[in-house]
Amino acid sequence: MERKFRTLLSLLIFGSSLSALSHCFKQSDIIFSQYEENLVLAKKSNRKLIVLFGADWCPDCRALDGIFGEPEPKAILKENFILFKVDVGRFDKNLSLNEKLGNPIQNGIPALVILSPEGKILTSTKGGEFSNASKMTKEQVLEFLYHL
16 A cells, blocks of 8 residues: 555656646747747847846846836837847746857846847857946946947
8 A cells, every 4th residue: 555655656746847847848948939039030120139138136137127228228229139038037947048048147147148130149248247237327338239
């Protein structure tokens, strides 16, 4: 009887892990699908793609988002870029896309990866260049955008 119980318990635990693993694959599929859609849009519109890794709990991410919403940066972004925001949660979400793009979040968020309309990585802020965005000025962000 005890052996049957252990076998049943093992099967339940194994089934739960497969379900969780399946959920992770579905999340990866969704983010990769959205990434691919944005690459297609960038190519069609001949604009660069900015993949912006961040999280809603991150003050620097919110600061950069605020700067991006100001008139001049907003106009530059709209004219020259497709902006694709990726939520990394507490560094536990959408990590497959992070890995695919060279682990830009390794030194903090927000982290940006800029791709050509053809999908080639042009630059990445994997050195943590924007991880202190709350202390950055609009002019510093504009300078970065103008050099892309």
